[in-house]
Amino acid sequence: MSETPVRQSLTERLLAGDRRALARAITLVESDDPRGWELVREVYPHTGRAAMIGLTGAPGAGKSTLIGALAKLRREQERSVAVLSIDPSSPFTHGALLGDRIRLTEHFLDPGVFIRSMANRGALGGLSEAALQAALLMDAAGRDDVFLETVGVGQAEVDIIDHADTIVLVLMPGSGDSIQALKAGVMEIPDIIVVNKADHPLTDTMVREIKSVLALGAVGHGHDDAFWSVPVIKTQAHIGEGVAELVAKLDEHRAFIEAQGTLSERRRRNLRSEVLSICTHRLRRQLEARIEGDPRFQELLDEVVARRLDPASAAGEILGRLES
Template identity: 45%
Template sequence: MLDQVPALLAGERRVAAKMITLIENDGPEKQEVLKALHPHTGNAYIIGITGSPGAGKSSLTDQIISALRKRGKKVGVVAVDPTSPFTGGAILGDRIRMNDHYNDKGVFIRSMGTRGSLGGLARSTKEVLKVLDAFGCDFILVETVGVGQSELEIMTAADTTVVVLTPGAGDSIQAIKAGIMEIADVFAVNKADLEGADRVVTEVEVMLDLSQRSRSGGSQTWRPPVVRTVAMRSAGIEDLLDAILAHRNHLEASGQLNEERKNRVKLELSEIIEHHIKDLIRNKVVKSGLWDKLLEQVLERTIDPHSAAIDIVDKGLVRQE
């Protein structure tokens, strides 16, 4: 796949699909491919779409795609679906809802199963975003799995996070409980033609009035707008997109966009280091028999778990000459 990197940069869809599959399956060339793509990333603007199941995230995503295409933007979509703990399969229903865009060469849609990962994203989501970034997408939409209080991981991947609420389901109160108020850059009250939409808008506005949070720093703060939408009728979509772009302009003008991306790189680097350290320790300590030896000692109460862990780390990180 490494020899196909130029084709990806030239916009070859088949190559993009193959590279994403390689990354999802943790293929042998994965690290080399990501290394080659890295200099060509950092250009796409990433929008996270999160909220509870049934809120209409897929329908809204579909409408945002259309609005961005009308403005001549190339769009990538990563739709994360839950993986069954019994069969290991995923429904991948978002492909059905966004079917109208599959013949559009300016849109690339990929559904991913969580494969047991928590936090609303699949384990390899962030790496897939790099492929779509290098592929030349102007915007990448990430629709999370929709599992309520574990949705917070999206803020480590998206530049702008849209939280979708609906009337009649207690979503606004649940969002407050879940801490989603803290990650939302824009609120979309979808199905706003239903009874109770005004109450949801009022509740969120009141909470925003009471909240003194600021994600943007400096003297200017960003107050998340609350936008009413009816995705099934394409109502409010342009207003929602305008709110997203207004947030982008705010981040760029305040310098916070670069700062937040820098923080995400720090987090990514830390996660990669931890992953490699775990592999190093596991491979070295388990093969040496030290793991089983210390495990028995802990069970026999001749050594405590904390001391055993320190011993494993110390010996695991010492490279043999």
């Protein structure tokens, strides 16, 4: 006399917050399965509620440990959490960043914390596109906080970080390159800066250095939140030190951008650029599919290699043929 359970659709289960449905949905998106895109289309009206927090910084700065500590605190506040780690390491060193992910294991058994990582499969724009869809799915599944973890050195094509509402740069004492990049304006000023591993003797020197860089940029650092004073927070993520202060600043920043209207401005700008990026990515894929194995393309390329035809003219010929 067992009851026959009503078989729910993946969409329904996802919207109900089912972890397995969320995992399955992300796999569909990641493998570029049309059902994944269809799913995102269906659940999209239920997105926009999660706080999207991007954490970036060089490998080794302790981003994963910090996210683990943040997740713990958010769970104590009875908020549900999702973590999306973008791993841009090359296929040849695959798993190099896995050590980081292991630091999140204490949450593996808590259904309130959903953890997923995505590796770069070399497709230009593809990873970023898939990652954004995954973040939307996490949002639709009712996660209150979505943490997006990316490596912020030399991988600008993974620009998922731009879709975060709040961007946190995680540094550690001795990470001179990132400071130099901030100073030179090569790296954008984030919303919050964390100096992790703050038991290091050079911590205060680094905090001073960061503050002087921020002071330099105070006139106009290209940020739309003109009156948000970027806080510099010292943490020791492995023992939870400073994490409560970081959570408070995350909430403060969220309240600030909501009050100023910059949250919706930022989201509009990001969504515009996302739509254009998806278009561009698809155009490039169409282009590659059309020239793949096309002997005329190989001939053009041979001409370019032989220095008889320049790259721009070759591009012009290819585009001309596509249009005709």
